[in-house]
Amino acid sequence: MKSVNLFGAGIVLAVSLAALMPAMAQEWPDRPITLIAPAGAGGGTDATARLLALGLEQQLGQPVNVVNQGQGGGVVGFTSITTAEPDGYTLGVIYNFAHYSPMGQGDFDAADMTPIGQFNFDPAGFHVRTESEWANITEALDAIKADPGAYDIACGGGCGGSWPLAFASLLDAYDVDLSQVRMISGQGAAAALQEMVAGGFDVVPSSVPEAGSLIESGLVRGLAVFGSERLEAFPDIPTLEEETGMVLELGAWRGLVGPAGLPEEVTAKLAAALEAVYNDPEFQSAMTDRGFGLRWRDAADFGTFMAEEETSVRELVRVLGL
Numbered sequence: 001m002k003s004v005n006l007f008g009a010g011i012v013l014a015v016s017l018a019a020l021m022p023a024m025a026q027e028w029p030d031r032p033i034t035l036i037a038p039a040g041a042g043g044g045t046d047a048t049a050r051l052l053a054l055g056l057e058q059q060l061g062q063p064v065n066v067v068n069q070g071q072g073g074g075v076v077g078f079t080s081i082t083t084a085e086p087d088g089y090t091l092g093v094i095y096n097f098a099h100y101s102p103m104g105q106g107d108f109d110a111a112d113m114t115p116i117g118q119f120n121f122d123p124a125g126f127h128v129r130t131e132s133e134w135a136n137i138t139e140a141l142d143a144i145k146a147d148p149g150a151y152d153i154a155c156g157g158g159c160g161g162s163w164p165l166a167f168a169s170l171l172d173a174y175d176v177d178l179s180q181v182r183m184i185s186g187q188g189a190a191a192a193l194q195e196m197v198a199g200g201f202d203v204v205p206s207s208v209p210e211a212g213s214l215i216e217s218g219l220v221r222g223l224a225v226f227g228s229e230r231l232e233a234f235p236d237i238p239t240l241e242e243e244t245g246m247v248l249e250l251g252a253w254r255g256l257v258g259p260a261g262l263p264e265e266v267t268a269k270l271a272a273a274l275e276a277v278y279n280d281p282e283f284q285s286a287m288t289d290r291g292f293g294l295r296w297r298d299a300a301d302f303g304t305f306m307a308e309e310e311t312s313v314r315e316l317v318r319v320l321g322l
Contacts, residue, residue, distance in 0.1 A: 028088050028266055032063040036092040038077025040070035044292065048120055048254055049093040051286050055277030060269075073158070075106040082112035086261035088270070091116070095254050098313035099160035103322055110310045114262035115303035117274045118255035120287070121295030123227030124166035125208040125237065127220050129196050137223040137243045140203070141174050148180035151202040154192035155185045159322055163189065166226055166250035167205035168316050173246060178319045193220060207252065208234050209291045226250040233291070253295065255302050271299045 035053050039045035046068055053064040069077035078100065081092035100106035126137055134140040144151055155164040164183055172178055186192050189206035196204045197219045208231055214220035215234070222237040227249055230239060240246050256274050277283050278296055287294055297305055
């Protein structure tokens with residue numbers, strides 16, 4: 001009878017311990033991980049996600065499968081990331097997202113994600129046609145400030161995207177009346193740059209590499225890069241700080257997140273793995289060889305950055321009337 005009771009007690013004890021043990025306290029990961037890229041195949045987010053996946057596989061010892069969900073301008077992918085089970089098996093490579101909600105395009109916020117780390121930053125550039133009357137960005141900003149509605153600014157694609165909002169952030173910091181600025185949506189940066197060369201726009205904000213061929217052919221001039229350093233591939237384009245004294249880093253960024261509620265032990269393991277990948281010379285070479293900038297923020301700093309950007313971008317969207 002005692003043996004039966006002891007056996008039964010053992011069963012109860014085992015069950016109780018299992019019930020108390022967090023699911024994630026067991027060995028994680030023990031199966032493949034899905035890495036969602038809220039973008040189509042072949043673009044920058046897809047490319048960086050695949051480079052990251054290779055490194056994470058080596059660090060975590062499990063396959064990391066990239067799934068492209070670029071429908072709705074990335075809304076589908078962000079929604080999948082933020083509504084996934086917080087078990088560590090669905091992650092996402094995200095980018096500038098704060099405009100989706102206030103523009104009525106999606107229903108997700110920074111609070112819906114667990115930040116793991118930022119690994120990429122590509123600064124915006126301020127581009128004009130070669131015949132522009134502006135010799136430098138200070139002249140351009142002074143002219144736009146004096147008469148904000150007199151110039152046509154290309155958004156490239158939608159005006160809530162990374163490059164136009166970086167440009168709007170610059171104008172706001174320069175005390176330009178954003179409510180009077182004319183920003184015009186279009187079919188992407190490449191098309192906008194071509195139209196500017198033909199006389200259709202006064203300014204196109206975009207990544208510098210996107211304007212690279214036109215700069216090299218002498219049709220477009222880059223007046224400034226919105227980063228802390230000149231770009232190695234475009235050493236003649238000065239930084240904002242050099243030209244204006246303004247210390248700003250504005251552009252597109254990418255980072256790794258999970259859904260909100262990711263267990264601390266899983267977040268810590270992912271953060272360590274991501275930092276190891278970031279510091280791997282092979283990963284850094286692969287990124288720079290493809291024209292992607294490197295920028296590290298750990299989980300805490302990335303979370304702070306996401307929340308601050310959400311606040312500032314949503315105020316810009318409000319003022320611009322987007």
